[in-house]
Amino acid sequence: MPKLSIDNKQIEVPDGWTILDAAEKAGIEIPKMCFLKPYKATTSCMVCVVRLADSDALVPACGWVVQDGMIVDTKSEVVTQSRKAALELLLSDHLGDCIGPCQTACPAQMNIPLMIRQIAAGQYKQALKNVKQDIAMPAVLSRICSAPCEKACRRGQIDEAVSVCLLKRFVADVDLQSQQPWRPECKDLCGKTVAVIGAGPAGLSAAYYLRQSGYQCTVFDDHDKAGGMLRYGIDEDVLPPDILDSEIKTLMDCGIEFKGNVTIGKDIPFDRLRKEFDSVFIAIGKPPKNSGQLFGLPINEKGIVIERNTYETALEGVFAGGDIVRNRRQAVRSVADGKEAAIAISQVLKGQAVSGQRHRFNSRFGKLKDGEKDPVIFGASVGQRTEADSKTGLTAQQAQIESQRCLHCDCRKADNCKLRDIAERYGAKSTRYKDPDRKLFVQNTEHDLIVYEPGKCIACGLCLQIAAESGEEIGLSFINRGFDVRVDVPFGRPMNVSLLKSAEKCVNCCPTGALALKDM
């Protein structure tokens, strides 16, 4: 039995074991993408490289058989950097978005494509839940939002963007007009308390998510009613007060306390608030002019100075968000601030490391090229964008029709992609290496169950092995070589004759979104 040293751990393994086997035995984690037990190691992706100390060679751990006396290093800088470089090279040839461009553009990072598919499936309740995970007041927002999502919508490069705002409004209005609007499940109160100063979009949003996480929230505002700039800064024709009132009510009904006509710093000293509450969130809207400081906090031209990801101010336990830190009016940004600050506040109150909202790795497709219109629109409706009367919004039928226009830019395997996970772990940048002549987008939808996007394939060949093992008569093959290598069906046959038995298994084993199930 050969012995080896792996990250200075001495272990003995049976003959024929690979370095990866040995590392697993030693409890050392090595990332792997193209390798999957029990299939043959193809040693292609190279994210599992380790360094052999004696020869200073970088070798793939998945296929390299242990030899006696080997000294292996899996954690040094050169190993980490090489793995990162392998990922970045793969990403430079990766044609696809992890999340849709609409969601990327949305300050609140709402999962718009999913909402649209839920509408298409008639699952309005699920759609609303999905929306409210990121946007506390969709009925309000959908009436006033500047809609960066629609500016980024890929459909806009073909004809016109999908009517995202109207669809969102449809979902929110259906819920609001229902007998019992949806209320999220809130955790039992844990005993910790948060004071929110300002009942505008940022403050209400923060309170809403904090309450869901089990914190007692009190919202202070110098007006008698909640709403802030939503109530006092927007034309009633655009945002009818009854909509505002009923949507605020859905939030307050979760168990949020509102104290109107209270000006912090005047009626209640700021320091007292800090003492009485475990945490304070300042969301009082646009900063007052010509004031050097606010609540003892320094102000610059934008407002209160905060840590970008955590919304922490210079004072411990005090957070700030919304227009007071940005000095601009964008309701959706404020709602997003409230949600993100709630995450950071919750981390502090739980005694966790404060990192704020987790930003997931995202690969970007970029602009469409000539000749990509047809493959991109394939599967979606070719119809024109639906416009609607500003009073009534979309009818259910219109919403159905409009939802069919979505191109499903987001990856079907965004939450189940090894490439994305490992890229995130290694801090890989998808734009590190530029591709001056990227390949054309192709999607193969010939199969009943699955979609194949060659642009996302890393040429690991697992599906080839699975198809062969399953006894597929036609199966899959590598076509061409070098940079032009791709997986395809022999003789240009359609995919539905190629994978008769093993389609789902291929999808499950595919390390990226190249092979995915059609259903969402």
Added chain:
Amino acid sequence: MITSDTNKSEPFNGLFVDQTVKRLGTDAHLVLDILQEIQRHYGYLPQPALERVCELTEITPASIAGVSTFYSQFRHKPAGKHRVQVCIGTACHVKGAQPVHDGFKRYLNIGEDDDTDAEKNFTVEKVACLGCCTLAPAVQIGEITYGHVTAETAGDVIQDFLKYLEQQKKQDSKKQDSQDKSLALPEIRVSLDSCCVARGCGKVFKATEEALDETGIRARIKPVGCVGICDETPLLEVAIPSKKNSIYARVEPEDVKPILLRHFKMPAVSKRISHIVSGALDRLVSDNGRQGVTRHLLDFRDKQISAYMDSQKQITTLGCSSEDPGDIEAYLQADGFESLRHCLENLTPSQVIEQVTKSQLRGRGGAGFSTGFKWQTVYEQDSEIKYLICNGDEGDPGAFMNRMLLESCPYRIIEGMAIAAYAVGANQGYFYIRAEYPIALKRVAEALDICKKRNLIGHNILGSNFSFSLEIKKGAGAFVCGEETALIAAIQGQRGMPRLRPPYPSQNGLWGQPTLVNNVETYATVPWIIKKSPETFAAIGTEKSKGTKVFSLAGKIRRGALIEVPMGITLKDIVEKIGGGVPGGRELKAVQVGGPSGGCVPARLAHTKIDYEDLTNVGAIMGSGGLVVLDDGDCMVDIARYFLEFTEEESCGKCTFCRIGTRRMLDIMNRICQGEGEKGDIEELEKLSQLVRQGSLCGLGKTAPTPVITTIEYFREEYEAHIEGRCPAGKCKALVEYSVTDDCIGCTVCAQSCPADAIEMRPYEKHEIDSEKCTRCDVCRPGCPADAIIVR
């Protein structure tokens, strides 16, 4: 792309496929052999034929699709009747292969995205290397190779080829009498390897036959292999027993008869003919007849030729030029197969390995691994079945050593292989020879047949207990198959993808059995070592690099040639003493050693010795033996880009660093050569080079950055110049302009030849080039009789 392009109205006739499968067999590993037959027959791979193969054999659709799209030899679209293969090997590249390629496409009116003319007569393709570097730029059409082709003469080549076809048709009806083979007769030797044939040796051969017929002179015509001085061919040697041999260079068919009459008395000839002949002879010797006639007489070149031979030492190439490559008697007379006999009769396998180990022979394929050690490893494997492979997949653009050895001394290689097989205990061997070498394939096949008949290969060789069978596998165009594990995959009928080593083929190779893989040159060296003793061999060379090395010397050199030199000779001596220096008053800039895996050694390091370690120390590698000489007119950035483009194209596509890493490097190189380089590009190239070198799986990827690394190291200022928008050598199209100087005589030749209408015709006036319209095709410049077109 696998799509059906067969004419739908014509039902596919699969009879040929059925016959082929019946003849070759149905095993899955025969896929390459079957595909090659199909392509030979149909000119491409019709999809119905491939489907039929899957029905008849164990070959799966996945396998046939994967294999047929991996090797660049295979086409999936119908090709023209004749394939115009433009060599883009290194030597051809530096002499303008790209404009030649474009010239053919222009002449045949082929669109940018197409490769075949409308009449489906000609398909124009690029090939990695034809191995005729001294003819650069070379073009092969069918069996004919044309040398020194320019963009302007592309049309002439096509016309000449059509003429040749007509002649062939006429000749087919005539039968030739076989030659008298009596050994006592004088010999007329004509070199007949592929570069010589390309330069008209075939015609000279025919002219000789006719001349002998006509004059009644009794002599034997003997085709011989490469003599190494390719630039001087066609060569004709008159060897009369007891007289000094006379060699004539650059012989034209019409010169043959006068030459023969100079040496032989005609038995019967009319006065009239005699008179004409003496006139011809006068012209030959007096130098005042037809211009250039004296060039045909080799006497005045004696000095250079002997200098050429003096610096060399022939071991591997010994006798190649004086023997008919297919003549087994000649080989046997020169003690051929005596080394094998000696091994079988007097030495145990261990003793043979000991001899090879003692000689300190290192693998001639490039890496320089100890041959004795490799043999020992295979020998030690406890296995009933062992294999032996001769790696003849010479794919380096700018290298033709193996082609020449295979064409000129097949018996020596076979003998070396048989000795090796005996030593390691292998009973089955394979020649893996690339399909681009048709003459080599033919010669080896013929030689193998003869060996089998004479019991030099087969059962109980030479009456011993040792049996060894040998067959040929034809490569299908994949440079990566020079890597031994990829080569094994190819023989097994798979895509030529390398795999991790260890296990090494010596432990686990072909069909999972211990396999000895050596290069052509390595095997060809073995019989000499056995015959002359390992000590004699080890006495030649340097401390760690022993014996000799065969190189193909090409590029900007006066005498391009195949040479065999003792290890330890300097690059300078090779260039100056053997190659006669750089022609045209240009200066030596660098020597590219080792092809796409090698590096550019700058002129200031020309004292570097031919030695595995010394070459590695200057950033190059010994490689398989390509030496391309570059002069001050060559752009080093372009050279590096050229090699990188080659390896990127030849990457098998398996591992990320090679597949995508080389592409990203090439992106940057292309940008730099197009004048779109940015600050930081050089550093980015260096970083990527390091990643690709360290992270790639096999030798191809690991060495792919070498040309870039060495040129950045030695010629960094040229990269910087490109980024600033200048190509100092005037090579990179996007960075240069063509213009006409005051030397213009107004002859209008340029205007007539310009394919882009960028020059207005103005008789007797100075011409001008419209830079907007000019495509930098370089047709006008070489054609100008006044040298008045310059590149800046």
